[in-house]
Every structure is written in structure tokens, then in C-alpha cells.
């Protein structure tokens with residue numbers, strides 16, 4: 001049984017060709033060292049048709065193939081519409097026209113701002129405040145580690161709009177709004193020196209008395225937490241796919257190392273290769289299974305969290321093992337960067353522990 005539609009081979013081939021052609025060693029090094037957002041690559045990837053949200057399987061396959069060659073460039077190229085699913089699912093026609101359309105046309109970039117200095121895994125702990133003033137609102141607060149932070153034209157921002165009704169209901173009273181980066185009171189400062197994914201833009205955002213018009217509220221006031229969780233059910237599949245691409249890329253490099261160094265008959269290397277290939281295959285099955293459910297409009301958060309956690313762990317495991325067995329050659333090769341990039345996959349969009357909590361809580365609830 002194939003979990004992925006069969007007609008994607010051509011697109012997969014094109015995505016691989018694109019990544020091998022555009023993600024040259026020189027560009028990978030340049031954007032990594034300068035910690036610069038690769039706008040030229042994002043534009044080319046868009047023009048080549050890879051950022052097509054009407055073809056979700058196609059986007060997934062492109063993400064896998066891009067990350068197999070270089071995760072930082074691949075993710076930047078394909079995450080220009082980051083967070084747009086909240087507008088697609090919950091936004092008004094006005095918001096879709098004003099904010100979604102230009103992103104889908106490749107003219108604008110979006111970001112999704114939830115994390116704060118006091119609230120990472122614990123989304124309900126956010127402190128940003130959205131207060132009524134006249135016909136609109138005023139936003140105050142800060143967000144950290146925001147992807148596309150220095151390049152996005154607008155952000156989907158979660159803020160507290162009313163106090164929690166009780167300690168058990170801390171997730172109530174949060175609202176999502178669209179905030180433009182050109183508005184007075186908005187500030188973005190690039191966060192440099194990340195372990196990996198240095199070609200992605202990451203910023204510390206500040207909102208000081210930012211005036212937000214009423215029509216920029218996404219969906220219903222007070223329902224923001226639910227919109228964020230719904231978004232995670234989608235975005236975690238994309239993250240699992242990024243991790244899968246990294247793991248496959250490291251496996252490719254390790255296989256090449258064995259062949260180039262005449263180690264085909266050495267049992268230690270054979271065992272390591274078999275171990276890596278088995279885990280990559282398992283991560284691929286979990287990821288495609290979760291995606292299959294989502295794309296049939298029946299997302300299963302347990303399967304999604306399994307895929308995200310296992311694929312992230314696999315990326316770290318495979319890059320670690322490949323480095324162990326390639327020694328000096330490995331630590332001075334592209335594997336070194338893959339190892340650092342892989343670690344991020346275990347953190348963003350929900351750490352491994354958070355994914356395990358989702359899995360176990362939902363399984364126990366079913367009983």
C-alpha cells in the first residue's frame with residue numbers, strides 16, 4: 001500500500017534537480033555564515049511552482065527533497081507562507097483577500113508569532129495583551145524566536161484579550177490578530193548565533209501600543225489558542241517532512257562515504273547503514289500516514305505527533321551516527337551542518353516531550 005499519491009515522481013525529480021542546481025556549496029556557505037535570508041532562492045522556488053498550497057502533497061515532497069540537499073535554504077524557500085493556514089481555515093474573506101492572496105502570489109511573506117520569553121511549550125502562559133480601544137484594539141508585548149521575523153510583511157499574532165476564567169482554563173481568552181510589520185510600534189530584531197538553520201530568519205518582535213483594527217481579528221475573539229493547536233496539526237507534518245529530508249540527506253552522504261572508501265564489506269558499516277535506512281523508512285511511513293489523514297480532512301493529532309517526534313529524533317540519530325562513523329572526514333563535511341540543523345527539528349513546533357504528552361494524553365483519553 002502506498003501512502004503517497006503515485007503521480008508525484010515527476011515533481012519529486014524536479015524538486016531534487018532544483019535543489020541540486022540552486023543550493024550550491026557556495027550559496028549554502030554564504031547564507032549560513034552571513035545568517036542571511038535567501039530571498040533570491042525563495043523567489044526562484046516560487047517561480048518554479050514549488051510553493052503551491054493548492055497541492056499539499058507536492059509541497060511536502062518538495063520540502064523533503066529540498067531539505068535532503070540543504071535544510072536552511074530549503075525551509076526558507078518553502079516557508080514564505082508560514083502560518084497562512086490559520087487565515088485559510090478561520091480568516092474572513094477580507095483577511096483572505098488582503099493577506100493571503102499576496103502571499104499565495106509570491107509577493108509577500110508571512111510569519112506566525114506565538115512564543116514569548118515566558119511561554120514556549122506552555123502556549124497558555126503568554127503575556128502579550130490585546131486591549132479594546134475605541135473600535136479597534138491595542139497590542140503590547142513581545143515574541144521571540146519568530147521565523148521570517150525580519151522579512152515577513154505581516155504576522156499572525158496570539159495575545160491575551162481577557163483574563164483566564166480559572167486556573168484550569170488558562171487557554172481561554174486568547175485572540176489571534178494580523179499585524180503588519182510596517183505599523184507604528186512594531187519592531188523586529190534579528191536573533192543571531194543559532195545552533196542550526198542559520199539561513200532562516202529568526203527574530204525578537206516587540207509590539208508597543210500597536211493599533212490593530214477590529215477586522216484584523218482572526219475568527220472569533222477568545223478562540224486563538226484553538227486556532228494555534230489546529231495550525232500545529234498541520235505544521236508538525238511539514239516539520240516531520242523537513243526532518244525526514246535531513247535524515248535522508250545524511251543517509252545519502254553516509255552511503256557515498258562507504259562506497260568511496262571501499263568499506264562495503266565491513267560489517268560495522270553495513271550494520272550502521274541498515275540501522276539508519278530502517279529508521280528513515282519508518283519515519284517516512286509515519287510522516288506520509290499523518291499527511292494522508294490530514295489531506296483527506298481527517299487529521300489525527302496522535303499520528304501527527306508521532307511523525308513529528310520520531311522524524312525529528314531520526315534526523316538527530318542518523319546525523320549523529322553518520323558523524324561517528326565518518327570521523328575526521330565527517331566533521332569537516334556537510335554532515336557537520338546537517339547535525340546542527342537536525343537538532344532544531346526536535347525543538348520548533350513542539351519539543352519531543354510535548355509531542356509525547358500529546359500522544360499519551362490522547363491515547364489515555366480514548367480509554
Ligand SMILES: Cc1cc2nc3c(=O)[nH]c(=O)nc-3n(C[C@H](O)[C@H](O)[C@H](O)COP(=O)(O)OP(=O)(O)OC[C@H]3O[C@@H](n4cnc5c(N)ncnc54)[C@H](O)[C@@H]3O)c2cc1C
Pocket residue numbers: 112113114115119120121122144145146147148194197202344347348349350351352353354357
Ligand atoms: C529556530 C527556531 C525557530 C522558531 N520559530 C518559531 C516561530 O516562527 N513562531 C513561534 O511562535 N515559535 C517559534 N519557535 C519557538 C519554538 O516553538 C519553541 O522553542 C518551542 O515551542 C519550545 O519552547 P521553549 O524553547 O521555550 O522551551 P521550553 O518550553 O522552555 O522547554 C524546555 C525543555 O523543557 C521541556 N518541557 C517543557 N514543558 C514540558 C512538560 N510539560 N513536560 C515535560 N517536559 C517539558 C521541553 O521539552 C524542553 O526540553 C522557534 C524556535 C526555534 C529554535
